[in-house]
Amino acid sequence: MIGPRTFLEYQNYRYLKVALAIFFLSLAAYVFDDPPGGRSGSSWTGYGLGTIAAAIIFWLMWLGVRKRDYASAGAPLKGWTSAHVYLGTMLIFLVPLHSAFEFGWNVHTLAYVLMLVVCFSGILGVAFYALVPTSITRNRNNITLDAMLERIAEIDAECRMAADGLPDYYAQAVVTSIDETRIGGSVRAQLSGHDPDCGTSLALKSLRMSKIDLAGDAKEQERKLVELIARKELLLKQIRRDVRFKSLLDLWLIVHVPFAFATCAALLVHIFVVFWYH
């Protein structure tokens, strides 16, 4: 829209360039340095690349702090996010250079694997960030979530009025619709975007199966009740989609953040082990 279109384009891809520069310099160091005893993590090049990678990891963690420093006068947060994405992705390739492609069943490789989980969940996050927001906007259709919930409360009140005077069967349906309808719930429920046991759907089903013959005003009331419940069901679908999209935007963080801390822990162990037992 205005200025850079996304955080990825920040300052004309400044941090993509920085990340590529770091990577190619590292690659050059790796290629041109041929230490006695062969390339390994314990060569001086290996130590150097390791130090760079560790520094980047700790700096990436700092985003969590920067994000909450709302009064910061430094670069805007989107600059940080931009750098975070490019430098983080670059680590996938930098770390193998550091270890000279040595992997094994040990704490060193564990740290790398944990880091890969963090990186790929992050890439997934970037993908979600690119795809989901537009869907939210389209689904929301210029109505806020609060307004949708308010409308549902209104429909509930109208249903109560409409069921007044009708046989108990109808009142039961209304009660089911009001009491048995849930929004959200477990992560799975949120992500699925629909609820098979939705009280409103059940109520609608039971209203449609009603065998009671009504006449006059009561018939009209029944018709109104069906319309209200049907409208509520549509609204609920819209809300559940909204919930689903928003949880998609948060989902990857559930992996990304804990694994980031785990990576740090493993990294500290890795450094300790390297220097203690060397």
Place this chain on the structure above:
Amino acid sequence: MRATLTIMGGLPDQAGQSFDVGPETTTLGRGLACDIQLADQSISRLHAELVWEGETLVLVHKSQVNRTLVNGVQITDRLELAGGEEIQLADRVVLRLRIEAAEDAPSETGDATPASVDETRVGRVDDPPEPVAAAAEPVEAPPEPVPPSPSPSPSPEPETVAPVRAAPAPMATIEAAEGPEVTSAFIMRPVSVDEPPPDPSSVSLAIIGAGPAGIAAGVRAAERGVNHALYERSVLADTIVKYQKGKFVMAEPPQLPLQSDLKMIFEEAVREQVLKWWETAVRDAGTNLVEATEILAIEGEKGAFRISVRGPNGAETVEATHIVLSIGVQGDLRKFGVPGDDQPWVTYQLDDPKAYEDKRVIVVGVGDAGIENAIALAENGNEVTIVNRRDEFDRAKPMNKAAIEAKIKSGEIAYLTNASADRFESDTAVFKTKDGEEVTVPCDLVIGRLGATPPRAFLETTGISFPSNDKEAIPDVSDKYESNIPGIYMVGALVGYPLIKNCMNQGFEVVEHILGADVKPADEPVLAQKFREVGGSVSENLDRIQNTIPTLAPLTSVQLRQLIFESKIRIVPPGTVVYQRADFDNTFFSIIEGDVELAWVDNSDPTIPEELRAERKATRGTGQFFGEDGLISGRRRGETVTTTSPCILIETPRSSMAKLIRSVEDVKRVIDAAYVNTALATLFPSLDASARKLLASRSETILHRAGETIFSEGDDPDGLHLIRRGTAEVYKKHEGVEEQIDSLRAGSTLGEMAVLHPDQARSATARAGVDCETVLFPKDVMIQLVEQHRELREFLELKEQEFIIADARRQHGRGTMMWLQKAGGKEATDLLIIDETLCVRCDNCEKACAETHGGVSRLNREAGATYMTSAGSALHLPTACQHCENPKCMTDCPPDALNRDPNGEVWINDETCIGCGNCEAYCPYDVIKMAKVDDDPGPGLLMRLLFPRRATKKADAPKPEEGGAAAIKKAVKCDLCRELPAKKSGAARAACVASCPTGAIVRIDPGEYVDEIYERQG
């Protein structure tokens, strides 16, 4: 030679006023830009001119329809004048000419520069009109035989003059001021402030309205032994009584002291404490308070007023020698006026909806008050019926409208349309519908929310005059608060002083004035402080201001003091930039002494040629003013002002000047004329002074209400419009469908084609986007000028091209443009926009705002309209302040706590905000909230990291603790993070923007944004 014209007749308001005839052509007429403006409808806009030809003054007749006579002989062309003639313009207005050899010729340099405001120089050089003469010795001691202050111990001796009384007066019951001869107080002798001060016992004073001003007057009157009565239609200080329990009453402005002799305490405190102080003051002083008594009419004259009152004991007439009106501006609540409306369960107010439960209540009236009452009562378990005289809820706020419609739909509130009250019986109300049908509704309580009648109608029937028809006009009062009717005084909010401290001081002072005492205004020390660096006493300085600055000459001394109180006095060394072009502040400057230079071009831009630079400059000197453009349009400054000699300036806030313009017609006239002159000088710098003067004299200012058509496609063109204030939207029909192609702001011209192609009909429609004022330059004059001035033609052709480009661009960005206009961006100077395709709904913007602003977010991300552009982005306007061009929130802030900074931000000073809620009510975009702001900066970064779930408070969440002293809700809104440390780059701060992880949220200037949209979508 020196020539002077004096108005002899035909213009009661200007009678006696004199004008100097300048060395260049002096224009006479009704037009705004005439040197001598004569406000009479019979006179032409440009009626005649006076021209010096060597030592001879020549009168040139200009009007095409109205005649000019000299000594009774009509002139059709020109006539040489010798002095002493009587010049008659049209049928009524008569002027006398005096010519004498001048000791020192008046210096007139005005026209040498493009934009000089010569009007301000010409006005009233000698023989100032009445108000000026009166103001020349503002607060000096009264004439000779008067002792400086009457004896403090009143002599209660009965007067010998026979009392005249019509009906038993409640006044007669005062004990403190009365001897046994109670009737003796009512004296017919007129008392004037020019006469020796009256014996307090000879005055009988009716004070009407027991608000802060009325109470102070009552307390002082009692202390001075004046026979008085303080009438109040409900109860003492009822505005404060109606506050919720424990609400803080603010004492603004902090630097204003109270009159030290006033025996009435007031400082910032909770409602209960304030009421207690005042009740005690009234009791201790022995004030004769008459509550629950309405004033129906005032008749008679000074010394013998007859006041019809209606109290609990019925109607009666009382007499008074003097009257003080302190009735505020709320007006009278409208009553039903039908049989049975005097029953106790028929009321007009609802103080506490929680006080009713399980009652049958009828609410009559569907304004906001009625709807809010009905909803609150229904929610408290009452059976509510709401009655509407019509069938729409169009007078209510959209939110209330939606709420009441929902309640009616759900059946919680019964609804009766097209019905009005017919009568009230023992426990039923009978309504009559439009069709004459009767509907009977049983009820326990009826609440009539029928609106209020503003006090103006009552005042006008009493004979009090207003300076203009503007509905916000404030009635005139003299230095001593006396109205145009001798003996009737007005104080407080009624005359434009809504703050409690001002009211109390005025209440005190008015009693002293009536007694002829010399009272020092309470603001004396504050003004003395302001003038400290200038030197001299306050009265010397005020005299100097009134004598040197013609714009401020017509002010009463009360008005002038208030103006100075609200203004800054600045001593500025030469070579200082007072303000820069494109700054967003809009204070108004009057020059007490010195000269300044105004430059309409960007000084730092080297590409501007030197000739143009010189052309677009002007000087203004002692007695003149600058900054009128910002005052009128509210837009960025158009010029850079630099001092060229040591200056003493008065810098006045826009709101204070706006109030003055509403109350003093002369100030408005002079400033309007200056605006047109300056606008012409900047738009058409190549025009010479006489052409500009001609244009100005033929121009006309027109107000278009929001949505009104300025001109329509296909109309015969009337001329060129210059937008003075507000915005205009331009529409054009394409294949039968009208589409918006442009939006123009103050300072732009509109309808150029009328001048270039006068024979063609209008090619587009223009409508006022928000309330909009345009200056119309008629077609015929413009055509004539275009023929003579090539540059003017080029300018208009350029404008025409821009219009054609805008029309072509419509193909691309039209949807976005129209949406932006509709969604409310039409008066924004700073728009917060979210691109929802980038927004990941993390709400970090709201969190950032809350965390940096006392825990209350001033931005609601999700609320607001969204639009999918053809370029694939989804633009969303969150609910956040747009820093409007003409901020409506600033309309009526009693303590003047709303400010505007040079960069355009509108912010609320939470130190001085009194929490009255006016700005919240005025804001059409719902971005101001009343909230209790947490002064505690909140947990530090570390704590926030460890305990990240600190809830962000929504603005309306905190509930005032009952009776608690800490619950002051103040107005909060976006302040563009003015208190955050500046960025290293110097760029503007905005925590919301800086804290967006994806860059979805941006702040933009909508003017530049439009181009951006075309760029992106093209």
